[in-house]
Amino acid sequence: MKAIILLSGGLDSTIAAELMDAQGIELLALNFKTPFCLCDRKGSGSCGNYAYKVAIQLGIEFRLINAADDFLEVLKKPKYGYGSNMNPCIDCRILFFRKSKELMRDVGALFIITGEVLGQRPMSQFKRQMDIIEKEAGLEGLVVRPLSAKLLPPTIPEKMGWINRERLLNIEGRSRRIQIALAKEFGINDYPCVAGGCLLTDAGFARKVKDLITHDELNFSNIQLLKSGRYFRFSKEAKLVVGRNEKENESLAMLAREGDFVFRPLHIQGPLGIGRGFFDPNLINLSCKIVARYSDHDDKNSAEISYSMIPETEERSIIASPLDEDELKRFRV
Ligand code: SF4
Numbered sequence: 182m183k184a185i186i187l188l189s190g191g192l193d194s195t196i197a198a199e200l201m202d203a204q205g206i207e208l209l210a211l212n213f214k215t216p217f218c219l220c221d222r223k224g225s226g227s228c229g230n231y232a233y234k235v236a237i238q239l240g241i242e243f244r245l246i247n248a249a250d251d252f253l254e255v256l257k258k259p260k261y262g263y264g265s266n267m268n269p270c271i272d273c274r275i276l277f278f279r280k281s282k283e284l285m286r287d288v289g290a291l292f293i294i295t296g297e298v299l300g301q302r303p304m305s306q307f308k309r310q311m312d313i314i315e316k317e318a319g320l321e322g323l324v325v326r327p328l329s330a331k332l333l334p335p336t337i338p339e340k341m342g343w344i345n346r347e348r349l350l351n352i353e354g355r356s357r358r359i360q361i362a363l364a365k366e367f368g369i370n371d372y373p374c375v376a377g378g379c380l381l382t383d384a385g386f387a388r389k390v391k392d393l394i395t396h397d398e399l400n401f402s403n404i405q406l407l408k409s410g411r412y413f414r415f416s417k418e419a420k421l422v423v424g425r426n427e428k429e430n431e432s433l434a435m436l437a438r439e440g441d442f443v444f445r446p447l448h449i450q451g452p453l454g455i456g457r458g459f460f461d462p463n464l465i466n467l468s469c470k471i472v473a474r475y476s477d478h479d480d481k482n483s484a485e486i487s488y489s490m491i492p493e494t495e496e497r498s499i500i501a502s503p504l505d506e507d508e509l510k511r512f513r514v
Contacts (some may be wrong), residue, residue, distance in 0.1 A: 182343050183207040184325070185281050188243075191232025192369075193328060194296030197414075198239055198329040199367045201294050209288055213248040214279050216404045219378035224485050240376075244284065249401060251276055256381075256390070261313070264304035266387035267394075268379060271314060274305050275356040278318030278388045291387040292323045292338045299329040308333070320333045328352045328360070367427060374450050379407070392420075392495050392514045402438065406455060408453055409433050413471060413512040419458035421468050421512075423475055447485045447498055451476025474503035 186201065188194045188210040198208060212232035229245040236243035239250035255276050259269030281293050297306050306316065311333075311389055315321045321405075322337040323324050330339070330349035339346040380386045389407045393399045406422050409432040415420040421444075426429035430453040437443055442465065454472045456464070469486035476484045487498040 182287065183209065183290045184294050184338075185209050185211050185285055185288070185290045185291045185446035187211055187213075187236060187277065187281065187296070188232045189296065190229075190233075190235050191193065191296065191483065192357060192364060193298055194232075195235050195239075195303075196360055196363050196367065196370045197294055197296040197327045198235070198241070199363075199369070200349065201325075202239060202241075203258055204348060206294075206344065207302055208239070208241040208294070209284075209290060210239075210241050210245070211242045211281060212245050213280070214245055215249055215252045215379070216401060216408075217252075217380040219380055219383075236468040246280055246284075248276060248280060251256045251280075251327060253399055253401070253404075257394055261340075264382065266382050266384050267390045268304065268381040268387075271310055274314045275335070278314060278320055278324070282318055290465075291343065292325055292336070293320060294325045294327065294344065297326045299326070299332050301353075301355050310314070313501075333456060349453050389514050402436070403457070406433070406457065407437050410434060410452070410454075411475075414514050415464050415467065415512060416458070418463055419456065419460055421454055421456045421471060423454040423472060424452040437491055442468065442488055442512050443491060444486055444488045445478040445486050446472060448483055449477040466501070467504070467512075470504040471500045473501040474509060476503075478503065 184200050184201065184206050185195065189212065189401060198210070201208060210232060211231045214229050218371035223456050233243050240399060252273065255269055255272045259272035264270050278293070285293065286320045292442060299308065303308065315324055325336050325338055325344065326333060327349045329350035330351055332353055335346060338344045340367055381390065389412045393403050396417060409420040409425045409477045415421065422433060424433050433453045433455045437455050442453035442460050444456065452472060452475045456468050465488055469488060472486050473484040477486050483500050485498050486501050487496045489496045
């Protein structure tokens with residue numbers, strides 16, 4: 182009996198995999214790549230890496246689907262709206278379930294397993310939303326949630342006797358106390374991204390994403406840019422991102438593309454800034470002042486900031502005084 186498990190690499194889906202493995206279900210682990218996974222902030226490069234690691238430990242096959250393009254379409258106009266920030270959880274789950282269903286056919290899997298816990302996440306893990314998601318994905322009765330199964334109506338795999346409902350659990354709510362105890366029992370010591378998570382639930386990041394959507398500029402390249410620093414919006418056509426540390430400065434340097442402006446301090450320590458869009462002399466001046474604000478200054482409280490437009494090699498520079506805080510707030514997203 183084969184099933185697909187949506188494996189995030191977090192604690193809940195890892196335990197769900199263990200519970201199903203214990204019932205002799207042949208598992209195929211599936212993970213989706215989007216630009217918003219929070220776990221990759223710890224340097225793994227992608228949530229998929231954690232899931233892959235768990236799949237290896239469990240000895241199960243692993244697939245990673247890049248859902249970035251479809252996800253961005255969903256994010257622009259989710260049918261079921263956003264959660265507390267810019268997280269379109271219901272539409273996101275529908276997308277992942279639909280893609281899982283396509284894979285089910287290809288690999289001969291009969292149902293889907295998730296680590297979802299009833300009532301754990303407000304937007305997508307209540308019974309009513311779970312029903313909507315299954316229905317929209319065409320998977321009614323075919324999604325097994327081993328951690329909360331006893332609190333939910335029996336699924337087709339349970340009714341058919343493919344799995345034993347008695348050996349499933351009745352966990353509910355946000356506490357992970359029971360899961361942590363179970364992890365000990367299963368000998369799971371390493372669950373690096375306990376709760377999984379996504380940047381779209383972060384209020385600050387959500388503001389930036391909303392800004393891109395409002396300006397019809399939501400694309401992968403812009404998202405990568407705004408993940409790499411402080412974000413300033415000047416006009417419909419112009420924005421600036423300024424690195425907060427060396428790592429972000431390096432990322433910004435890699436992300437800069439033809440037509441972008443590059444701002445950097447000369448002779449002193451300070452950040453890299455990337456300007457994207459239409460920059461007239463006033464905006465170039467303003468960008469230099471913002472980069473100066475985050476740079477070391479000379480004793481006249483000013484800094485020499487260079488600028489150039491890619492691919493031009495000629496650098497010009499301005500002696501800029503740092504932009505004052507009130508002005509800064511006007512542009513900061
Ligand atoms: S938190 Fe993010 S990844 Fe998770 S369901 Fe919501 S939108 Fe999708």
